[in-house]
Amino acid sequence: MELRVLLLLPLYLPGLQTQTPDSEESRSEGSTLYIQCPYTAQINYQQQKAWFRMRDDNHWELLVKTTNPTEYSYTAWATKGNVTIEDNRMHKTVSITMSNLQAEDSGIYSCAYLSYSNQYHATKMISLNVFKELHKWELDSLSVQCPYSTQWYTTETKAWCQKERGTGCRVVARTDYTSTWHNSKALEDRTLIQDDTQQRTVTVTMQKLQAQDTGVYWCALYGSLTRIMEVRLSVSKRTQQYTAKESGNVSVQCPYSAPDYGAVSKAWCKERARKACTVLVITNWKPRGYLRTPQQGRVTIQDNTQQGIVTITMEKLQARDSGVYWCALYEHAHLFRMVEVTLSISEVLDGTTSSGTAGTSQTTPSGNTPAPSSNVNTFILLSGVLSILFILVLITSITLCVKRRKQLKRGGTRQAEDTYDKPEDIAQLDSTERMESPKDDSKDLKYVTLNFKSRLSSEDPLYCNVEPSQTHRKPEDENVEYAIIALKQLPTNDKG
Structure with a gap:
């Protein structure tokens, strides 16, 4: 981590104490901020320009300032750390570039110039929000560290909240300051928040992530919900698709992390209205060995806890079995989806029988197999091709017959003329x-x-x-x- 020497001005910048930022700029970690700050003609190009950041104690930190330009120079620029400032006196514009942004760079910044009275005056103020962007799969875990710089925050209660459509932020987990470390479990019993006041860092852990956890989160001060750091989380579902025929069977396999969830019960449920999922079968709570094979009606579930694979078999399929299913963890009467499975059952045509046998899969992912009506479509296509070939053969036959008759007619006429008109053809x-x-x-x-x-x-x-x-x-x-x-x-x- 870069070591910065902070220059805290002993006096506040005039007018900046109550001034609100002109705009808010949001950038993801690792990106670059580029800001232009124009100034008026009354400001001399030889006056020094600077880029400030407001600290948590309301003091301004000077990050970088221009060098004194010469009379014949058109620009003045300087770089310090990841910040570059450039003063273009031809266009009377100061340009600020901050590269490789990190979450701790979030804060309030200001462009300023040094007056002849040796005081800095602001020309433009912004609020910079640098957020973490995380992409996860369902059942993954996430761990986020939210550093804060001021000593004043150490006694504040910290919170982990999820932004809602409005301006509010729904609290998921929070801490109460009682010691250096304090743990508090989340409302959904799968989020843990820790506040290390010595390192001035809040650590948030979320387990068994689900697609509905996607959203914008804040590490914040609990009382005012003042943002310390923003996290944008995206959780994706693992999906499978199968097609099968009526009266056949289907076998589905759902992998999972054996070390993390081998001891947790697994369930097979069907998604109903309003996204509720009705449990059809569940593994035994205390199985013997590492294979769990309970059965409920036409559905069998088997959990291989050594390899981390759940196998579900559905027999004697019916049209009403089509729908969306979950392979899920079943813990404390809650379902945590592992894989979402879409099953489509097609009707068996008259005169055909299903070749499925119990315990074998008659399905493959839909992307590699034709649709349920492919047999009918194939029959129609073959019939059309044969009809076209028959018509072509018929037209060809008729054409040859007409052509042959014309040839015979011309030959008969020519023979008659030879018999009666040509003396050389007459016998002696x-x-x-x-x-x-x-x-x-x-x-x-x-x-x-x-x-x-x-x-x-x-x-x-x-x-x-x-x-x-x-x-x-x-x-x-x-x-x-x-x-x-x-x-x-x-x-x-x-x-x-």
């Missing part, structure tokens, strides 16, 4: 008869060609292209099975 005929149409029969018919395939047999069909007027009167004389008559428009012959 054994005999060909060309009959010129009489001029008086029909003017549209230019010629008729009758083709017989070679080596005709009695079973071979006969094909002919004729006009009705040119057919034989007795077609039965010809060995004709059937006839196809087609009229084709031939190109016009200019000569004919």
Whole structure:
């Protein structure tokens, strides 16, 4: 700890006895305070500037002052300990920097300048509050030391109080001055306050911290509740989350400090309205060995006091078992939460059965498992994918069929044209008869060609292209099975 040489002014600073601070500055331990104190044009830059602190006996302590600047210098500054002062005569502003703040730095401070009458005059006054910031888990303990500097406080009763929303501070524990050391247990029987008047230090201890203990606390003088030191406490819960199915089982494990709480009874309770917790099962008060395994209905609790683990098993789960539970210490009819457990029970789908067996856990933390309705969602997703694939296959099949039919149609037309229009595709005929149409029969018919395939047999069909007027009167004389008559428009012959 830094050793400071205190300079206590024999006279009070004029006007500071009754002056109230211009502002209150709050900083956490280890942080830095930066303050600017402007002064008027009537104050000469060559006048010395200083930074004072008021002691508990209402005397002012000079912490640091500027050196005498030269005529050509624009700034004057000085450092002492963790305090730096700088006077910028161009802007007529004094800047104060206090680094690595500690709780004992809390107090009232003032910027001042030295007048020609050799007296300091204040330009700005502040109240500095340096607080401790503590972060704890449930069931942790905390120990805080609150030093005070004045001898006058040694005879005062000290208190540990919790700040409320208003300006009040609810007393949790207090001391009564009867000797150098005095102990007084707190109202909740888990806080201890001690006042060492020789070292001028108040020590506060809190055990079995709970989330509801989060808040702002003061070490204070009991009579006026004057703050000695401020503590901002944050207590976090340990949490677990589980999901399980109806008719299955769940197994929960809650660790704790075996040396601290191995001998304390443990309980499993369910949180009800208004945050009350109803006890479902509790360990034996005087067990044999280090395993405690009492059972209540469908719930079993086992406490391994050697390893510091409480195991709770719930069997034949039902939907109404969903909710918030505590693993808790059970001491003097009070519950102190160790772990908060959130349990979600999902319904079993029709046609499915739970595979759980007694004594085995069917759950895992919810962050690593799907939600209770994941099976239904998976089925819907697969059905949708299969439907889309079926539609794609159907569209593809229809497209191929249409394309095939068009190809067949184009092929048939091309074959017909080759049969009747292309002479090279016509088989060689054994005999060909060309009959010129009489001029008086029909003017549209230019010629008729009758083709017989070679080596005709009695079973071979006969094909002919004729006009009705040119057919034989007795077609039965010809060995004709059937006839196809087609009229084709031939190109016009200019000569004919």
